[in-house]
Each structure stands twice: as C-alpha cells, then as structure tokens.
Amino acid sequence: MRAYKQQAGIVAHLDRPNVDTDIIIPKQYLKSIKRTGFGINLFDELRYIDEGWPGKPLEDRQLNPDFVLNQERYQGASVLLARVNFGCGSSREHAPWALDDYGFRVVIAPSFADIFYNNCFKNGLLPLVLSEQIVDRLFNEVEANPGYKIEVNLQEQQVILPDGESFSFEIDGFRKECLINGLDDIGLTLESEPKIRAYDANRRQHSPWLFDVISPEKIG
Amino acid sequence: MAQTLYDKLWADHLVDERADGSALIYIDRHLIHEVTSPQAFEGLRLAGRDPWRIGANIATPDHNVSTDPIERQGGYAAVKDETSRIQLQTLDDNCSQFGIAEFLLNDRRQGIVHVVGPETGAVLPGMTVVCGDSHTSTHGALGVIAQGIGTSEVEHVLATQCLVTKKQRNMLIRVDGELRPGVTAKDVVLAVIGNIGTAGGTGHAIEFAGTAIESLSIEGRMSICNMAIEAGARVGMVAVDDKTIDYVRGRAFSPTGASWDAAVSHWNTLHTDEGAHFDALVELDAALIEPQVSWGTSPEMVSAIGEAVPSPNDFDSKVKQEGVARALDYMGLQAGTPIKDIKLDRVFIGSCTNSRIEDIRAAAAVVKGYHKADNVIQAMIVPGSGQVKHQAEQEGLDKIFVEAGFEWRDPGCSMCLAMNADKLGPGEHCASTSNRNFESRQGFGGRTHLVSPAMAAAAGIAGHFVDVRDWEMKA
Numbered sequence: 245m246r247a248y249k250q251q252a253g254i255v256a257h258l259d260r261p262n263v264d265t266d267i268i269i270p271k272q273y274l275k276s277i278k279r280t281g282f283g284i285n286l287f288d289e290l291r292y293i294d295e296g297w298p299g300k301p302l303e304d305r306q307l308n309p310d311f312v313l314n315q316e317r318y319q320g321a322s323v324l325l326a327r328v329n330f331g332c333g334s335s336r337e338h339a340p341w342a343l344d345d346y347g348f349r350v351v352i353a354p355s356f357a358d359i360f361y362n363n364c365f366k367n368g369l370l371p372l373v374l375s376e377q378i379v380d381r382l383f384n385e386v387e388a389n390p391g392y393k394i395e396v397n398l399q400e401q402q403v404i405l406p407d408g409e410s411f412s413f414e415i416d417g418f419r420k421e422c423l424i425n426g427l428d429d430i431g432l433t434l435e436s437e438p439k440i441r442a443y444d445a446n447r448r449q450h451s452p453w454l455f456d457v458i459s460p461e462k463i464g
Numbered sequence: 465m466a467q468t469l470y471d472k473l474w475a476d477h478l479v480d481e482r483a484d485g486s487a488l489i490y491i492d493r494h495l496i497h498e499v500t501s502p503q504a505f506e507g508l509r510l511a512g513r514d515p516w517r518i519g520a521n522i523a524t525p526d527h528n529v530s531t532d533p534i535e536r537q538g539g540y541a542a543v544k545d546e547t548s549r550i551q552l553q554t555l556d557d558n559c560s561q562f563g564i565a566e567f568l569l570n571d572r573r574q575g576i577v578h579v580v581g582p583e584t585g586a587v588l589p590g591m592t593v594v595c596g597d598s599h600t601s602t603h604g605a606l607g608v609i610a611q612g613i614g615t616s617e618v619e620h621v622l623a624t625q626c627l628v629t630k631k632q633r634n635m636l637i638r639v640d641g642e643l644r645p646g647v648t649a650k651d652v653v654l655a656v657i658g659n660i661g662t663a664g665g666t667g668h669a670i671e672f673a674g675t676a677i678e679s680l681s682i683e684g685r686m687s688i689c690n691m692a693i694e695a696g697a698r699v700g701m702v703a704v705d706d707k708t709i710d711y712v713r714g715r716a717f718s719p720t721g722a723s724w725d726a727a728v729s730h731w732n733t734l735h736t737d738e739g740a741h742f743d744a745l746v747e748l749d750a751a752l753i754e755p756q757v758s759w760g761t762s763p764e765m766v767s768a769i770g771e772a773v774p775s776p777n778d779f780d781s782k783v784k785q786e787g788v789a790r791a792l793d794y795m796g797l798q799a800g801t802p803i804k805d806i807k808l809d810r811v812f813i814g815s816c817t818n819s820r821i822e823d824i825r826a827a828a829a830v831v832k833g834y835h836k837a838d839n840v841i842q843a844m845i846v847p848g849s850g851q852v853k854h855q856a857e858q859e860g861l862d863k864i865f866v867e868a869g870f871e872w873r874d875p876g877c878s879m880c881l882a883m884n885a886d887k888l889g890p891g892e893h894c895a896s897t898s899n900r901n902f903e904s905r906q907g908f909g910g911r912t913h914l915v916s917p918a919m920a921a922a923a924g925i926a927g928h929f930v931d932v933r934d935w936e937m938k939a
Contacts, residue, residue, distance in 0.1 A: 260790065261783050262662055262762050266902045271883045275528060275547040277502035277554050279615075295890075295908040298547055327783065329663040332696065333900060334881075335598040336500065337614035358666060358698050359598055359612055362629075366616035416630075417484040429616065430513070433624045436480050436488060440626055443479045443490055444517070453719035453727045454492050454591065455519065 246368040247426030252395040253322030253349065256312045257386045258287075263326060264333035265360060269342040272297050282338055283345030287313065313346075317390040325382055326353040331360025331371075340367045350396050352403070354379050365419045366429065370398060372413050398424060466737035468634045469703050470669040473609045473734070477592045479626055488626045489609075492591040495577040496523035496564065496618070498555040499883070500596025504619035505558040515562055516625035522586050523559050523566040525552050526576045527597075528883045531846050531873035539569060548884070573716075575849025575875040578602040578690065578816035582682070583851055585715030589704045589731040594621055599816045599899065601692040604701035605685035606708055607734040609669070611698040632699060633743040635668035636736075639676040641750035646933035648826070649684030650818060650897065650916035652676065652748075653691040654756035658766040660746055665697030668744060671736060672702050676750035682711040683820040690817045691899050694763040703735035757803050757929055758901045758914040760791035765901070766914070767803055769931045775799035794903055795911050796891065804929050806913065809892035811836075811843035811870075811924035812906070813917050815880035818897035819848030821855050823917040828861040830921035833938030836869035837927030843870040844886065846878040870924065882907045895923040 273285045275298060288296045291313055293306040307314045313321070324343065330353040331339060340363045343351065349369065354376040356364075364371040374382075385405070386392045395404040398420060404410045422429065433440075448455050467475070479488040501523070508515070515521065528548050535542050540556075543549040552569070559566040567574040573584060578599055581587035593603045593610035596618045603610035613627065621627055637660075639652055657664070670692050677685065685702045692700025702708075709728055712718050719727050754768035765788070767774065773792065776785040776799070792799060797806070813819070813827050824847060836843050845865050847853040853875055856862055862872045879886040880898035888894050888910025897920050901912035915923070918932045 261787055264900075264902045266881075266900070266905050270904060271881050274499050274883060275545070275551050277506075277551055279503045289904050289908070329666070329696070332662055333598065333693075333902060335596060335612040335614055337503075337596075337616060340614075355663060355666065357663070357696060359614060359693075363614035363616065366614060416486065418482055418486050429628060430511070430620050430623045433488060433620065433626055433628060436626075439480050440488070440490070440516075440624060444625065447490065451590075451727070451730065453588070453723045456719075456723075 245366065245426045245428060248349070248368055248370055248398050248423040250395065250397050250399070251322065251349070252393045254318065254320050255323040255325050255382070255386050255392050255394055256318040256321035257325040257383050258312065259327065259383065261327040262329045262332055265331055265336050265339040266333055268331070268339040269336065274336060274338055279341055280345055282342035283347070286342040286346045287311070320347070322347055322349045323394060323396070324348050324351045325379065325386060326351060328353065328355045330356050332357035335359045337363045337366070340364045340369050344369050352379065352382070365423060368423065368426065370396065370423060372396065372403070374403065374411060374413060378411055466740040468736045468740045468742065469607065469671055469701055469734060470609065470632070470634055470699065471740065473590065473592070474631055476590070477609070486628055486630050488628060489592060491594050491621050491625055491627055492520065493581070493587055493593045494521045494621050495581050495593065495595035495600070496521055497527055497577050497597065498525045498551050499527040500615045501558065501618055502551065502554045503615050504622060505562070507619040508622060513623045515622045518563050520625060521564045521622070523555060523564055524574050524577055524580050525555055525569055527877045527881065528552060529569060529876040530884055531876045531878045531886055533874050536570060536874045572850035572854060575852065576816045576819060576877055579819060579848030579852065582606060582686065583715065583849060585712060585718035588712060588718065588727070589708055590734055594627060598693045599690050601698065601700040602686050602690040602816055604689040604692065604699060605682055606712070607701065607704035607731065609699055609701070612693060632669040633667055634741070635665055635670045635697065635744040635746070636742040637670055637672050637746045638674035639672070639748045639750050640674040641676055643676050643679065643750045643753065644933070646918065647753050647755060648916040648918065649680050649687040651753055651756045653688045654758065654763065654766045654914060655748065655753045656746070657691065657695045657763045658756070659748065660695055662694060662762050662764045663696040665692060665695040668697050669699035669701065670695065670697045672700060673736070677702060678705065681822055682707055683822045686820065687817050691763070694899055704731045755916065755919050755932055757919065759795065759797060759803065760788065761794055761901055761903050762791070763899065763901060763914060765791055769803055769929060771803055773797045773799055773801045773803065804931070806893060807839060807928045808895050808923050809839070809841050810888060810894040811840060811920050812846070812879040812894055812896040812898065813844065813920050814846030814848065814878050815898035816848065816877070817899045818917050819846060819852065821852050823897065824852065824856045824861055827917040827921040828864045829937055830918050830932065830935055831868045831870060831925065832864045834868055834925040836924050839927045840924050843924040844873055844879065845870055846873040847875050849875050868925070879906050881905065895920040895929065
C-alpha cells in the first residue's frame, strides 16, 4: 500500500449529508475487474449531466458546471470536505479507489459510515473526523477563499489551516502506523500465523461441523 | 458476567487482540460473488499467496447476471455486454483455479449470495460470515456475526481466514407486541430505520429481539437483519431459537448424526444472557407499526401508508431540511401529497431483502385473480435463487404472476442495484422490495419507493400505493 505523505492540499467541499457509495461511484462502473481507472467517473451523476457508462468517451460527456469538481478554483483538490455519514450504503471498495484515482488523499467529515471508513485505510486514503462545528467553519472558509489549502499532519494528528491555526484529530494507533508506513495488512496478520493455526486446530476439534462441509464435489 | 449474543460470538472467534483494541477474528464462512472479488484474487496471485482454507469459501454469480430466462439459456456467451461477460467469466476462472466451490449460472442452487448461503446450509448458527457486500448482515438472522467487507478484506480473509476489526458496541432493538395483519418484517425494519436514522446504528452490532421478532419466520428475520446496514450497523442479529434450528435442519450442508446433536447443543447457548449490558436500547411497539412506504432518497425517509409526503419544515435541523427538499425535488413529489396518490411506473419484487419463498407467496396472494394496472409498464418478480424459483413453480405461483401480467424472472440481484439490464428509466417511480432508495440506485434518474412484497404487489395492481390491509384477496 502507498504510504500517506504529509502535504498541503486544495480543499473541495461537497455540501450534502449521507453521501452514499452509489453517488461516489455508480454501479455500472463496478463491472471492471481492475482497481484503477475509476477517477473519471467519481461522483459521475453529480459531475456530468448525461448518463454515463463504462468506456463512454469523455468528449461525449456533458459537464455539470454547478458541481464543485468542475469549477476552476477546485482543480487539483486533494482534500474532500464532506458532511455527516459520508460513504454510507454499499461496501464497494471502488468508492475509495475512485476518490484515490481522482487525486484525493484525505476526506474530512463529521462522521463516516463504518465500511467505507475501513476501506479507506486499505488504500492509503485518510478519512478524518472533525466536529460538526469545525467542518461548518471549514465549509465557510473554502467558500470564501479560492484555492483554500489545508495541511494534514498525520504523525502529529493535526489539521493545519493557512493562518497556522490547527485542530487535532483522533485515529487509532494501528491504522495510523499502517498508513504512515504503507504496511501490507495481510503481511502483518500473517505474523500471527501460529496463533491462527492454533485457533484453527482447536476449532476443528470442538466444532467439527464447521469444517467438513463445502467442497465442489459435494455440490455435484 | 452476563454476555450479549454478540459478546459470546465475538469471544468465540477471537484469535488475537492488539493493544490498540483492534483484533483478529476467525472467519468461518466467506461468500464470494463476481463484483467485489476479481481484484482480491488478482492480489493473491500477485503476492503468490494461497487461500488459507478453501473449504470455507463458497461462490455464486448474482449481482450482474441476466434475469431474462431466454438470455440465461445462452449462458455467458449470450451476455451482450463484454465487460459484464469478462467479470462473470473471471469469477468462474478464479474459483476453478483456486478450487473454490461455486454454484454456476444455471445451477438450481445459484442465486443471490444472501439467499443461497442460508438455504443450502452453508451458513449455520454460531458462525462468523463475511462477504464483499454490505447486506451480509442478513445472515445474522441465524445467530451469526455476519458483516459486509471491502475487496481488500476479501483478499485478507482468503489469505488468512481472519478479519482485522474492532469490537462493536452492543445495541438492542426490542419490538414487542403483536404485528397487525398485513404488517411484515419489512415494515418493521423500515419503521426502525425511520426511527433511528441511517446512521443510528453506526459503530454498533444490533440485536433485534422482543416478542414481535420472535414471532417472525427465519425469512422475516433475514429481511430485518438485511437492512441493519441501512441503519448504519454492519452487524444485525437475532438469537437462536427452535425456529432457527428447524430452519437449518436437513439442508444440504447442515451437519447430520452426532455432529448435528453436538452443533444443536452449542447453538442452544446462542442468546443474550439475562441482565447483559447494551450500550444503546431502542424500543418499538409492534401494534403501532403500519405498512411503510419510502418517499425520499434515503431509507430513513419513510412514512406509514396512510400519511402524506412530509414537508422540509416538518424537520428540525437545517441539514435535514435541505436533505428533504433535495429528496422531494429528485423524487418529483410535492409535500402534502397523500402516499396513496403516488403513481407507479414499475414494480420490482426481489433482492436479498425480499426474494425468499414467503415473500413470493405474499406477493402472489395479493396478485391472484387481478391484473397489473395499465400505467404500470413492468412488474418483475425475481426469485432470490433457483431453489426459490423452483419451489414457487411447484406451488403454481409463477402462473398467478404471469396471468396478472407480471414477469417471472430468473434469480439474481437484478433491479435492486441495476447493474444488469433491469433498470428504471429517468423519472420513473418504482414500488420496490429492495433496500436502498438512493438517487439513481435502480437506474439513472429512477425514483424508488421501498415497500414490503405485499405492498409492492398491490401497488402493481392498483397503479398507485394502497393499504394492503384493505386489500380484498381472491381465493
């Protein structure tokens, strides 16, 4: 996994609560068997006026001029500012893949849906919870100041505003370490292989019915 | 110390705990489908890793299969869309390469993973179950910790048989009393979500309990646990009782003989102890729940059938008001319009929420002897699995639908997420038994109203929503 690098980034804001993963990346793009290439269809139905489908040439798409990401001042944004319960709905990891592919590295919201929050960390994307009050204030700052940038220092758990003011945020230690060092989850878990083996063997003995069931032959 | 059902299952599956509170929990069953698995298998190949325990996995294509019986006869070769064909073929290729059991497209046991798992006995009480699909919470109806995961976690579970996760807080939702005739499990769960909101269960494992939940069939309990995720909870569950054990008995992958007896004595312990602590409690009176209809673009935007579409001013916070105004605009609805005046263009009866035999029976009972309204362009019945389809046909239910002008389809996720050809056109209103009414969820610009199977069926006949409690059933 790519390690999280501290950087100052332009902030783009999406002012609606309960943004679901269908809005982040609509289902027709989930037919792809790849992890990349979803960025041009991020927020497809908000970003374009016409209906999109996989492979539809960009020159045939009609941009929605009212959508933030289509406005000049938000070009190159790497921080997404959002409202409550961001990422609710489907577990599709295509949602963080699309945000990442577009160029977002941080998503700030007062709250996130659980599965989306978890999926972000697997992809070097930092979902960051700030209070509703601070998020409100950031919305105002972004509106008022074209090219508004903030810096997110993950090591120190600080969001730093252009005037130097900062807010701290919470994140659990294990996830922070994985993001900073770009650690591979599976590799880490396999460090516990002896414990998994011991558990597996014990379970096989005490609950044998869980181990003798599924095989292609049995399906016949 | 007194434990909740969730506490017991968590402790039983705990492999390792880290100092920061994250834990490794062992996964008994992993369900796989075509959409969220290809990148995981690719990851395994790139890293040169093998699955930890092949026999823990079971796969079936569901999200993106055609439900058109004629197209289905042609197999994958008949799938017109090349990207879909590749995705479906990739599932088969991955399963055969790694030796994972799969119910193939036209096998009678193929269907929606969350219907197939329980009905084959691949999911049993006391298990931990994961799948790259948020509606995995469905399986909690059997006294299981079941949760949706992302594709990276699909790869992680394949490689390690474990999930890295944190213990959720415990939430108890009690529904006591007697449900009124015509009020179903779907109405209960919609009423719950309307009550606690789409983030009301975030960070919690929800246990549904109370006399009304106990009175439901296992299918009904699955409809409820299925939508726990729409209340923000990854995990929804119901304690094991005699109905659970009767449901599991005799299924293809259920244990037999001495193994069955040992399993049952374990399963009988899978309930919350008297006096166990819950971090949150919600109580609903079953007798007050009426048939529900969603009018907005979030599952919390629901009303009882006798009510009218609310106004943004009926809500207190500015964020809510704006959300409701945007939803009404998208839905093309005026505040104050009686729910019963909403006209329908299509009806969809299916999805992992409501495509089991009892759902199909409930819809058929309403439809029998009637005909689809002229303003309804299409009414689709999509059984949840080949077995459900077969059972319904044995009971002659398919004929009732076809005579009424409804379409009798092959199993799959279909118009619940509209990845395949089954979708709404822009602006069309649909009475749907699925679980999400998000913008464009069922097709670009489509307008979804979430309801129970009986309510959807009645709306298809009347052409607008009606109170199914007033419906005259024809014998």
